[in-house]
Amino acid sequence: MTDVVEVASSGRAKCRGCTKTIAKDDLRFGERVANPFAEGEAELTYWFHVKCAAYRRCERFVTLTPEQLAGIPDAGLLKERAEHGVAHHRLPRIDGLERAKSGRAKCKHCKETIEAQVARVILAFWEEGRFGPMGFVHLTCGPAYFETRALLPWLDHAAPEATAALASEVSAALAG
Numbered sequence: 001m002t003d004v005v006e007v008a009s010s011g012r013a014k015c016r017g018c019t020k021t022i023a024k025d026d027l028r029f030g031e032r033v034a035n036p037f038a039e040g041e042a043e044l045t046y047w048f049h050v051k052c053a054a055y056r057r058c059e060r061f062v063t064l065t066p067e068q069l070a071g072i073p074d075a076g077l078l079k080e081r082a083e084h085g086v087a088h089h090r091l092p093r094i095d096g097l098e099r100a101k102s103g104r105a106k107c108k109h110c111k112e113t114i115e116a117q118v119a120r121v122i123l124a125f126w127e128e129g130r131f132g133p134m135g136f137v138h139l140t141c142g143p144a145y146f147e148t149r150a151l152l153p154w155l156d157h158a159a160p161e162a163t164a165a166l167a168s169e170v171s172a173a174l175a176g
Contacts, residue, residue, distance in 0.1 A: 030047055033045075055085065061078070094154040095122045097164055121155070139170065
């Protein structure tokens with residue numbers, strides 16, 4: 001089963017990475033897997049925006065052939081980001097950025113409570129064809145948890161509005 005990159009034939013598919021609709025005629029990435037509900041060689045396809053696939057399904061995106069990459073705008077940058085995501089396997093877990101709402105959640109890295117209104121990274125893991133909630137990490141624990149300071153592209157992809165709103169805190173946390 002080979003993953004595909006193709007133009008969306010309709011505007012009905014939703015991206016498994018960001019949950020937004022993939023517009024008709026937009027380029028999309030299809031992750032092909034065996035269908036667990038059918039016998040034989042049946043398969044199903046999980047659709048992603050090409051950029052979402054590079055950030056969220058890195059290990060699949062890096063396997064694209066040069067021919068498949070040829071039609072993708074910014075293919076070199078996206079492949080570089082996907083390779084970085086493979087090297088730092090926790091990066092694709094980034095699902096957003098927000099201020100803590102309550103003060104009850106614990107950080108997955110330091111195990112301390114994340115106080116209300118403190119910036120935190122939302123985590124999600126890929127399981128059975130979808131992303132499920134995994135917890136949170138203090139923004140300041142991010143570089144240690146993800147084992148890299150190059151978090152900005154992932155934060156900006158997952159939550160551009162939040163990253164812009166928390167720009168000074170993001171800069172401070174990533175500066176070290």
